[in-house]
Amino acid sequence: MKNSLMVVTLALGLTACSTTGPRAAEPVNVTVLAVNDFHGGLEPSSFAGVQVPKEDGTGTTGLTAGGIKAIGGELAEARKQNPNTIFVGGGDLIGASPATSSLLRDEPSVIALSKLGMKASALGNHEFDQGVKELLRMQNGGCDSNAPDKACKFEANYPGASFKWLGANVVYTAGGSNPFQPYYIENIGGARIGFIGAVLKETPTIVSPAGVAGLSFLDEATSINKYVPVLKSQNVDAIIVLIHQGGVIKEGSTAKFDTVGCQDLTGDIIPIAQKIDPAVSAIISGHTHQGYNCVVPDPNGKPRIVIEGEVSGHLLQRLDLVVDKANHTVQEVKARNVVVNYTARKAAGTLDSSMTAIVTAARAKTDEVKNQFVTNLGVSQIKRAADRASESALGDVIADAQLAATQAQGAQIAFMNPGGIRKDLPDATKLKPGNAVNFGDVFDVQPFGNTMVVMDLTGSQIKALLEQQTTGNNAGTNAKLLQVSAGFSYTLNLTAPEGARVSNLKLNGQPLGENTTYRVAMNSFLSTGGDNFTVFKQGTNVVQLPGLVDVDALVNYLKANGASLNGTVQGRITIIK
Numbered sequence: 268m269k270n271s272l273m274v275v276t277l278a279l280g281l282t283a284c285s286t287t288g289p290r291a292a293e294p295v296n297v298t299v300l301a302v303n304d305f306h307g308g309l310e311p312s313s314f315a316g317v318q319v320p321k322e323d324g325t326g327t328t329g330l331t332a333g334g335i336k337a338i339g340g341e342l343a344e345a346r347k348q349n350p351n352t353i354f355v356g357g358g359d360l361i362g363a364s365p366a367t368s369s370l371l372r373d374e375p376s377v378i379a380l381s382k383l384g385m386k387a388s389a390l391g392n393h394e395f396d397q398g399v400k401e402l403l404r405m406q407n408g409g410c411d412s413n414a415p416d417k418a419c420k421f422e423a424n425y426p427g428a429s430f431k432w433l434g435a436n437v438v439y440t441a442g443g444s445n446p447f448q449p450y451y452i453e454n455i456g457g458a459r460i461g462f463i464g465a466v467l468k469e470t471p472t473i474v475s476p477a478g479v480a481g482l483s484f485l486d487e488a489t490s491i492n493k494y495v496p497v498l499k500s501q502n503v504d505a506i507i508v509l510i511h512q513g514g515v516i517k518e519g520s521t522a523k524f525d526t527v528g529c530q531d532l533t534g535d536i537i538p539i540a541q542k543i544d545p546a547v548s549a550i551i552s553g554h555t556h557q558g559y560n561c562v563v564p565d566p567n568g569k570p571r572i573v574i575e576g577e578v579s580g581h582l583l584q585r586l587d588l589v590v591d592k593a594n595h596t597v598q599e600v601k602a603r604n605v606v607v608n609y610t611a612r613k614a615a616g617t618l619d620s621s622m623t624a625i626v627t628a629a630r631a632k633t634d635e636v637k638n639q640f641v642t643n644l645g646v647s648q649i650k651r652a653a654d655r656a657s658e659s660a661l662g663d664v665i666a667d668a669q670l671a672a673t674q675a676q677g678a679q680i681a682f683m684n685p686g687g688i689r690k691d692l693p694d695a696t697k698l699k700p701g702n703a704v705n706f707g708d709v710f711d712v713q714p715f716g717n718t719m720v721v722m723d724l725t726g727s728q729i730k731a732l733l734e735q736q737t738t739g740n741n742a743g744t745n746a747k748l749l750q751v752s753a754g755f756s757y758t759l760n761l762t763a764p765e766g767a768r769v770s771n772l773k774l775n776g777q778p779l780g781e782n783t784t785y786r787v788a789m790n791s792f793l794s795t796g797g798d799n800f801t802v803f804k805q806g807t808n809v810v811q812l813p814g815l816v817d818v819d820a821l822v823n824y825l826k827a828n829g830a831s832l833n834g835t836v837q838g839r840i841t842i843i844k
Contacts, residue, residue: 293593295456298349299507299586300342300605301576303357303553306393306689307364307376308579309626310334311609313695315653316524316558316577319610328695330608333580335379336626337609339619341583342383349587351456356380356388356430357553357575357584358466358511361405362396363689366637366710367629372417374425375629377405379622381429387451389464389509390434391553395478396715399446406432406447420632433464433509436490440483450494452503458590461503463494463547467512467535467554469740472799473686475792487512488542495544504590505597506547512536513555513575515744524558524582524604532561532573534744540573542566548597549574549586555744558582560602572602580607637707641822642829644702649692649834651712655685655747658840661692661712662750664832668824669719669788669817670752676721676810678788679774680729681752684798687790687817688750689714704829709822717790719815722806724787726772726779732802733757733769740799747798751839752788760843771841790817 311334318327346352360380361373368376394402401413408427412418419425435449450463468484491508498506514534516522522529536552540563543550547565549572558577562570576582582604589599612618652659662683670681693699693708724732736759737746748759758771772779779785789803791811796804825832 290593292591292598293457294598295458295590295592296349296351297455297458297460297505297588297590298345298352299355299460299551299588300345300352301355301357301509301551301584302338302360302580303511303551303576303584304359304391304556304578305356305376305380305580306359306578307361307368307373308333308335309368309376309379309629310365311337311696312579312581312690314577314581314606316581317606330606331610331696332607334607334609334626335383335580335622336618337607337612338580338583339383339622340612340617341605341607343619344617345585351458353453353455353460354383354385355462355509355551356385357509357551358389358391359393359553360388360391362391362393363714365690365714366707367626367633369710369714370417370633370636371421371629372412372414373405374418374421375625377428378422378426379625382621382625383619385430386453387431387433387462387464387509389511389553390432390437390447390466391511392466392470392474394432395470395474398478398480399482402432403446421629433462434466435463435494436465436468436485436487438483438485440481446482449490450498452498452501458505458592459501459503460590461498461501461506462509463491463498463506464509465491465511472740473797475797476795487539491547492542492544495546499546502595504592504595505588507586508543508547508550510536510539510550511553512539513552513557514559514561514573515555515557516559522559522561524560524577526560529559529561532559532563536573537563540565540571545569547571548588548600549602551575551584551586558604560604572600574602574604576604583607633707637705637710639706641704641706641709642825644692644704644829644834645832646834647698647702648695649832651688651691652685657748658750658836658838659685659688660834660836661688663753663837663839664692664824665713665821666750666752668821669790671824672815672820673719673721673788673812676788676812677786678721679786680755681788682793683750683790684793684800685747685750686798687715687717687792688712704825706822709825710818713818713821715792715817717792717817719788719812719817719820720791720794720809721786721788721812722794722803722809723784724802724806725781726783726785727781728802728805729779729785729787730769730772732800733759733772734766735800735802737761737768738765748840749800753837753839756839756841758841758843762843
């Protein structure tokens with residue numbers, strides 16, 4: 268199977284470290300393949316970027332893509348074409364994972380990526396979900412985990428990752444040392460390829476405080492640039508940045524994941540890329556779950572590749588470099604996104620058989636829990652939104668479930684963060700007869716294990732909270748619309764000035780009183796100000812419910828109401844654009 272979906276060619280140079288004149292060129296071809304935002308995607312899932320006909324002929328659905336067996340097939344094909352192939356990651360390899368991986372603390376995913384030959388990966392924000400001690404265990408191995416019910420249940424003695432997580436901009440607050448390597452050098456085909464890794468500096472705002480305790484997250488570009496001369500002094504022939512920060516294609520653009528050299532990228536990666544040293548040949552990005560292959564000017568104004576491969580292993584980012592190892596320069600870089608077509612590889616018999624044992628073992632250890640029946644939905648699927656700036660049918664259901672679960676504590680309104688909704692219910696690859704849903708389907712939607720919290724907020728605080736959806740770190744392409752429960756509604760006018768966009772707030776048809784106190788429910792992540800919703804930290808009369816996990820609240824609600832759910836967006840948020 269051939270994937271000639273996207274090619275961008277740039278002529279780039281890495282300044283030679285030698286003080287003598289250029290020597291006769293010694294070119295070597297090096298291929299770099301990368302996966303970003305893998306999120307424990309051991310099994311394939313639906314990729315909306317490519318639509319294929321449904322089996323029943325009623326329309327189209329997303330291509331079944333990703334999964335370690337198909338990724339292994341792509342790697343084997345690439346290595347056959349070019350033995351000088353390096354496999355790396357763009358962060359969020361673990362965390363927010365489906366049940367097959369998450370119920371085993373993502374250990375099978377790390378083991379699989381290691382056996383597939385991954386060499387290095389940027390740290391992602393989700394790597395910090397369970398705290399730095401647990402992340403170091405994931406790197407180094409062992410069973411001393413904060414989740415003894417999950418750790419070392421896949422293998423009796425978890426061996427750790429054979430690849431290195433890289434975090435040039437992550438330091439201990441006390442002392443300033445790096446808990447993880449800032450860079451990695453791979454010797455291949457006689458060439459020396461350097462990788463510098465970084466994670467978005469806003470990580471503390473989107474991870475629970477316990478997850479990043481004792482750590483500081485520094486400016487990405489400054490930290491990356493710090494190590495460029497270090498790599499040059501070691502005579503590397505090319506430098507690639509692996510960064511867990513990304514962008515999105517501008518609204519209205521026709522560019523897609525398979526667009527050649529798009530120039531319509533926007534978002535947080537742009538100012539970072541513009542500051543990264545010109546000696547960096549290409550930037551492999553992540554975090555935004557987008558597929559793009561774009562060019563962004565470097566500090567000298569020259570176009571440089573910035574590429575991202577969507578999510579869950581649906582796409583692999585591919586760079587093909589021509590490296591002059593005699594003069595430590597990069598003569599050419601080509602970039603494309605490769606669709607990891609599980610369906611086609613299965614039909615062709617080119618899945619990686621060595622990965623089958625890992626998937627089979629992980630399933631065997633988790634199927635008993637995953638296969639527990641929950642309900643029959645009234646529709647085949649309830650979908651989340653394609654972005655985080657919209658109300659979704661599934662978001663409405665989750666907010667209703669959390670309200671129902673906390674009414675004993677007096678809850679009147681529930682809020683759910685859109686980033687905590689990880690899959691449709693169920694994923695298009697897991698549709699079942701009778702619209703059945705099992706625990707694994709529900710867990711895939713909410714895999715974090717957050718607990719429920721109830722607190723008091725005034726009407727004016729709730730308005731201020733909702734204003735935070737589109738301001739500060741949530742401005743522009745980072746907007747995040749909290750999903751809201753039945754009975755609550757409001758209008759969001761995106762054309763109005765910041766701080767004056769939310770109006771017409773009502774509860775059960777009555778306007779919210781500015782000074783009236785309301786009982787509000789949310790998950791533990793939001794309650795501490797997660798996703799930049801700091802107003803939650805102003806709440807009073809806070810009740811923690813450590814015995815009520817969000818996924819259990821959803822399971823209970825689905826058992827009681829599943830058959831009546833119609834999968835439609837309820838229209839609780841009126842958006843003016």
